[in-house]
Amino acid sequence: MSVEKLTLPSPAKLNLMLHILGRREDGYHELQTLFQFLDYGDEITFALRDDAEIRLHTEFDGVPHDSNLIVKAAKKLQEQSGCTQGIDIWIDKILPMGGGIGGGSSNAATTLLGLNHLWQLGWDEDRLAALGLTLGADVPVFVRGHAAFAEGVGEKLTPEYPEEPWYLVLVPQVSVSTAEIFSDPLLTRDTPPIKVRPVPKGNSRNDCLPVVARRYPEVRNALNLLGKFTEAKLTGTGSCVFGGFPSKAEADKVSALLTETLTGFVAKGSNVSMLHRKLQGLL
Numbered sequence: 001m002s003v004e005k006l007t008l009p010s011p012a013k014l015n016l017m018l019h020i021l022g023r024r025e026d027g028y029h030e031l032q033t034l035f036q037f038l039d040y041g042d043e044i045t046f047a048l049r050d051d052a053e054i055r056l057h058t059e060f061d062g063v064p065h066d067s068n069l070i071v072k073a074a075k076k077l078q079e080q081s082g083c084t085q086g087i088d089i090w091i092d093k094i095l096p097m098g099g100g101i102g103g104g105s106s107n108a109a110t111t112l113l114g115l116n117h118l119w120q121l122g123w124d125e126d127r128l129a130a131l132g133l134t135l136g137a138d139v140p141v142f143v144r145g146h147a148a149f150a151e152g153v154g155e156k157l158t159p160e161y162p163e164e165p166w167y168l169v170l171v172p173q174v175s176v177s178t179a180e181i182f183s184d185p186l187l188t189r190d191t192p193p194i195k196v197r198p199v200p201k202g203n204s205r206n207d208c209l210p211v212v213a214r215r216y217p218e219v220r221n222a223l224n225l226l227g228k229f230t231e232a233k234l235t236g237t238g239s240c241v242f243g244g245f246p247s248k249a250e251a252d253k254v255s256a257l258l259t260e261t262l263t264g265f266v267a268k269g270s271n272v273s274m275l276h277r278k279l280q281g282l283l
């Protein structure tokens with residue numbers, strides 16, 4: 001049965017660890033990182049149009065229509081598939097932008113999977129992930145929808161099964177530039193590669209943390225406050241800081257103490273993205 005309208009989740013991710021192994025000739029850094037999803041994110045609604053236009057109806061502060069990763073993803077998929085249909089798109093945006101929880105990449109992946117379904121393209125995951133990589137290093141993991149150990153610049157993915165605790169995520173009100181962190185001379189760039197799977201316990205370091213904490217007092221403050229209750233970690237290049245708890249009640253308790261002064265949210269970690277759980281229900 002063909003569908004005309006579809007609403008899909010677009011979850012956040014966390015980097016449970018992030019090691020920088022070296023710098024490539026093109027300036028990009030070789031990483032090893034462990035991605036896990038959160039049961040928390042945006043919601044995107046797609047509706048078929050009679051013409052071929054691609055139109056995002058929700059305005060974003062500071063992101064022009066054609067620069068939005070949702071629009072870029074839709075246009076690339078339309079071009080490369082030769083599809084003649086268009087789409088109307090609305091988003092309920094709750095994920096902070098530039099916080100290292102991957103909202104833009106997730107929105108791009110949800111768009112690719114949603115339009116593959118609505119436009120009935122029949123693309124497989126490999127093809128969608130390859131297109132996704134041209135939009136951003138973190139897009140493929142959202143297309144695959146499984147927690148993963150990532151290598152290269154994030155494109156070589158191996159599924160992993162880390163524990164799924166509840167997380168308190170603190171959102172310092174500052175946007176960290178990924179490019180700025182990767183160009184800092186003090187960044188650790190020579191961490192030896194992990195050669196065994198699954199990633200052995202104790203490898204929870206994020207090599208970006210010292211540089212981000214030095215440059216951004218707001219992030220330093222969040223790390224110090226959360227660090228009083230649990231191991232406080234940085235996701236991606238920040239700004240978000242997170243800690244795991246064995247139950248929602250415990251995460252909520254710490255949240256109540258900290259969110260008086262800091263913005264944050266509590267969400268369950270998940271090894272299968274809520275986007276894929278919803279799509280499986282549609283098939």
Ligand SMILES: C[C@@](CO)(OP(=O)(O)O)[C@H](O)COP(=O)(O)OP(=O)(O)OC[C@H]1O[C@@H](n2ccc(N)nc2=O)[C@H](O)[C@@H]1O
Nearest residue numbers: 015027028029100136137138153154178179182236237238
């Ligand atoms: C490092 C991660 C981990 O999840 O950080 P977050 O964005 O999530 O915080 C991501 O892979 C980020 O991927 P993505 O968000 O696509 O990075 P981009 O915007 O393309 O990168 C901006 C700039 O950072 C530098 N960069 C980025 C990724 C990388 N592996 N090496 C780099 O040197 C490059 O100078 C690049 O021009």
Ligand SMILES: Nc1ncnc2c1ncn2[C@@H]1O[C@H](COP(=O)(O)OP(=O)(O)O)[C@@H](O)[C@H]1O
Nearest residue numbers: 068069070097098099100101102103104105107
């Ligand atoms: N749909 C989108 N959602 C979020 N950010 C977007 C989107 N489209 C483009 N961007 C741009 O991408 C940047 C990075 O966004 P995001 O993925 O949320 O952060 P991060 O990579 O730190 O997790 C934003 O600051 C914004 O300028």
